[in-house]
Amino acid sequence: MSMWQIVGQDRVVSLFQRSLEGESLAHAYLFIGPSHVGKMTLALNLAQALNCEAEERPCGECLSCQKIASASHADVQVIGLVPGENSAEDKVRTEISIDQIRQMQHSASLPPFEGKYKVFIIDGAEFLSIEAANCLLKTLEEPIGKVVFILLTVADSLLPATVVSRCQRLELVPLAANEMEAALNSRWGVELPKAKLLARLSHGCLGWALAAVFDDNLLLQRAEKLDRLLEIIKADYEERFVYANQLAVQFAQNRGMVKEVLDLWLDWWRDLLLLKIGGNDIITNVDRMDVLVEVAKDYSLAQIRDFINSIQAAGEQLRQNANPRLVLEVLMLDMPGKEGRSQDNLAARLSVKNGG
Numbered sequence: 601m602s603m604w605q606i607v608g609q610d611r612v613v614s615l616f617q618r619s620l621e622g623e624s625l626a627h628a629y630l631f632i633g634p635s636h637v638g639k640m641t642l643a644l645n646l647a648q649a650l651n652c653e654a655e656e657r658p659c660g661e662c663l664s665c666q667k668i669a670s671a672s673h674a675d676v677q678v679i680g681l682v683p684g685e686n687s688a689e690d691k692v693r694t695e696i697s698i699d700q701i702r703q704m705q706h707s708a709s710l711p712p713f714e715g716k717y718k719v720f721i722i723d724g725a726e727f728l729s730i731e732a733a734n735c736l737l738k739t740l741e742e743p744i745g746k747v748v749f750i751l752l753t754v755a756d757s758l759l760p761a762t763v764v765s766r767c768q769r770l771e772l773v774p775l776a777a778n779e780m781e782a783a784l785n786s787r788w789g790v791e792l793p794k795a796k797l798l799a800r801l802s803h804g805c806l807g808w809a810l811a812a813v814f815d816d817n818l819l820l821q822r823a824e825k826l827d828r829l830l831e832i833i834k835a836d837y838e839e840r841f842v843y844a845n846q847l848a849v850q851f852a853q854n855r856g857m858v859k860e861v862l863d864l865w866l867d868w869w870r871d872l873l874l875l876k877i878g879g880n881d882i883i884t885n886v887d888r889m890d891v892l893v894e895v896a897k898d899y900s901l902a903q904i905r906d907f908i909n910s911i912q913a914a915g916e917q918l919r920q921n922a923n924p925r926l927v928l929e930v931l932m933l934d935m936p937g938k939e940g941r942s943q944d945n946l947a948a949r950l951s952v953k954n955g956g
């Protein structure tokens with residue numbers, strides 16, 4: 601029996617099985633889906649299937665499959681942002697550079713070293729610089745035998761249309777909550793209450809849920825961030841601005857961390873919205889139900905809706921490289937205090953506008 605490790609992407613897996621049997625693989629794939637949905641797992645599985653020595657591919661057990669699983673196969677390479685690595689100008693790297701693509705092209709021009717196929721996985725293809733994307737395009741336009749490129753991205757709209765059109769697009773969908781609960785429970789032995797919480801918190805992205813199964817810190821960190829959020833809601837503008845500034849500093853070092861905080865807030869305020877409109881059964885933060893019910897009393901539906909829009913706008917502006925400190929300060933101003941504080945809110949807005 602072949603060992604596709606990806607859970608819940610049956611449509612995509614059966615497509616690959618047919619392509620492998622018919623030797624009708626594309627030379628470039630684009631996997632689209634939210635973070636932790638399983639794009640990398642699927643890409644590595646496909647690399648295994650292409651190089652597997654067994655009859656039923658991927659077997660997960662042959663030397664080739666094992667080497668790919670442990671990132672030590674000479675013909676399977678992952679290209680992406682290198683966390684913590686700085687560019688020549690001593691800025692944190694925020695792009696996949698043309699140099700990385702040129703190195704990949706050189707490697708692709710050589711025959712497989714130990715396997716049957718060379719596989720290049722470009723993780724976070726939305727981070728390709730314009731030059732890198734153009735350089736890659738040339739390769740995608742002229743397929744090389746026994747070479748497969750797999751681009752991973754959260755949204756194909758973030759990539760040049762020319763690159764997208766050269767790849768076979770495959771969308772990975774998050775798992776339904778009950779499907780994930782069952783998988784966590786039966787495959788990884790997670791107890792049901794925890795499986796239920798993780799299914800909600802991960803929004804169907806198994807990678808995150810599994811990370812939280814193996815590392816308790818993830819849930820602890822979430823709890824800390826949520827506690828901090830609740831403090832900030834009650835805090836005055838001075839404290840909120842100090843916090844905005846801390847986040848802006850973090851953003852310069854680690855964009856992903858700030859995105860996580862904003863996502864956490866979005867979940868929290870969406871939960872408040874759901875409580876107001878009677879959608880209790882699809883709430884994310886199921887372990888904080890008591891607090892949510894209490895906090896929801898402090899806001900009107902309109903306040904909650906407005907602030908959800910503000911969080912989404914802030915996320916979009918940060919993606920478009922707006923000044924993080926300004927974006928986050930505006931978000932702090934937009935965050936509603938308890939009802940009856942709208943006057944303070946107005947006064948603070950005016951004083952900021954006047955530079956006070």
Ligand SMILES: [Zn+2]
Pocket residue numbers: 648651652653654658659660661662663664665
């Ligand atoms: Zn194998």
